[in-house]
Amino acid sequence: MHEFELISSITSDVSVGDDVTLGIGDDAAALRLTGDTVVTTDILVEGVHFKRQWSPARSVGxxxxxxxxxxVEAMGARPSAIVVALAFPKDLDQVWVAEFEAGVKEECARAGVSLVGGDLSSSPTVTVCVTAIGDLEGRLPVTRSGARVGHVVAVTGNLGWAGAGLVTLQRGFASPKEPVAEQLTPSVPYGQGVIASDRGATSMLDISDGLLGDLGHICERSGVGIDIDTSLIEIPDPVARVAAATGRNALAFVLAGGEDHALAATFPTEVLPEGWRRVGVVVSGDAVSVDGHPWDGAAGWDHFA
Ligand SMILES: Nc1ncnc2c1ncn2[C@@H]1O[C@H](COP(=O)(O)OP(=O)(O)OP(=O)(O)O)[C@@H](O)[C@H]1O
Ligand SMILES: Cc1ncc(C[n+]2csc(CCOP(=O)(O)O)c2C)c(N)n1
Ligand SMILES: [Mg+2]
Known part of the structure; x- marks a missing residue:
């Protein structure tokens, strides 16, 4: 199949939301948002973020x-639109590409975003670069810099699952299935970013590199410390099972495992939105501690370490 046939087959059945005034098919799409726009991009590289032996194409999409x-959620914005650039080897099975695009559309539907454009190229390995756009709808962005001493630190979404899934896959296993599924496709708590913003979140981010590492960004940007109280941390059963089977520390998966894409935020009061759970408190200082002590385990993921 040629490039333009491929584009037509990908874009033939795309439906879009009301904020899209011009969708796929021109040099650029047009959106009509109601407030300030948030824009973000993240790249997925074969061999770095996924392996084709581990991940079905649909999961990668x-x-x-x-x-x-x-x-976008982590800024307290409503996800609006997505563009997807995909580069892949010339000899890659067309079914892989079709399944990848099916995954893109499936997750767009779950997230409530419109696919409004993209790009295709050939490349030695599969690389995916996505740009996402969100509508603040009159809200202020929830940044990393608003945490103050005494605020409650809370999370929503899964923690530890994706890291446990990665270790499982690295050891050549495909089960337990739930952590592996979370590694292949994280379940993002869609909708919670706006809810947290409306409930007064003072800082927020998504956990891509590990809870402690990412909370460190809030400490740095807000000029505070954060203390995690491990008596508040639940160890999910499948994570405990992977830890036991691999001789690892289950708490380390939850505190330092990456790629769950849960949300962490600080709130000025004890009363949290439904679905959020308290994990600690903002203290004076400049770093994250665990039960009052520095964490001596591995820090979060670093692409260039
Ligand atoms: N190559 C780059 N050029 C310009 N800005 C960049 C570049 N890479 C990252 N940034 C910006 O730096 C900030 C931090 O980026 P980073 O990738 O660490 O955060 P993230 O996207 O939230 O995390 P993750 O990539 O782990 O999901 C963001 O504002 C991002 O837009
Ligand atoms: C094949 C393979 N090897 C290693 C990993 C682990 N991994 C890759 S990127 C990342 C942090 C988030 O990345 P980013 O900061 O780019 O969002 C982690 C934990 C994986 N997913 N697949
Ligand atoms: Mg990034």
Whole structure:
């Protein structure tokens, strides 16, 4: 199949939301948003973020959308639109590309975003770059810099699952299935970003590199410390099972495992929105601690370490 046939087959059945005034098919799309626009991009590279032996194409397509929309959620914006650039080897099976695009559309529907454009190229390995756009709808962005001493630190979504899934896959296993599924496609708590913003969240981010590492960004930008109270941390059963089977520390998966794309935020009061759970408190200082002590385990993911 040639490039333009491929584009037609990908874009023939795309439906869009009311904020799209011009969808796929021209040099650019047009959107009519009601407030300030948030824009974010994240890249997925074969061998770095996924392996084709581990991930069905559909999961890669879904993950590419999920990890980007979670950044829009983390700003307290309503996810609006997505563009997807895909580069892949010339000899890649066309079914792979079709399934990837099906995954993109499936996750767009789950996230409530419109696919409004993209790009295709050939490349030695599969690379996906997505840009996501969100509408603040009159709200202020929830940044990383608004945490103040005494605020409650809370999370919504899964923690530890994707990291446990990665270790499972690295050891050559495909089960337990739930953590593996979360590694292949994180379940982002869609809708919670706007809810947190409306409930007064003072800072927020999505957890891509591990809870402690990412909360460190809030500490740095807000000029505070954060203390995590491990008595408040639940260890999900499948995560505990992977830890036991691999001789690892289950708490380390939850605190330092990456790629769950849960949301973490600080709130000025104890009363949290439904679905959020308290994990700690903002303290004076400049770093994240665990039960009052520095964490001596591995920090979060670093692409260039
Ligand atoms: N190559 C780049 N050029 C310009 N800005 C960049 C570049 N890479 C990252 N940034 C910006 O730096 C900030 C932090 O980016 P980073 O990728 O660490 O955060 P993230 O996207 O939330 O996390 P993750 O990539 O782990 O999901 C963001 O504002 C991002 O737009
Ligand atoms: C094949 C394979 N090897 C390793 C990993 C683990 N991994 C890759 S990127 C990342 C952090 C988030 O990335 P980013 O900061 O780019 O969002 C993690 C934990 C994986 N998913 N697949
Ligand atoms: Mg990024």
């Amino acid at each position: 879904r993950k590419a959308i999920a990890v980007n929309v979670s950044d």
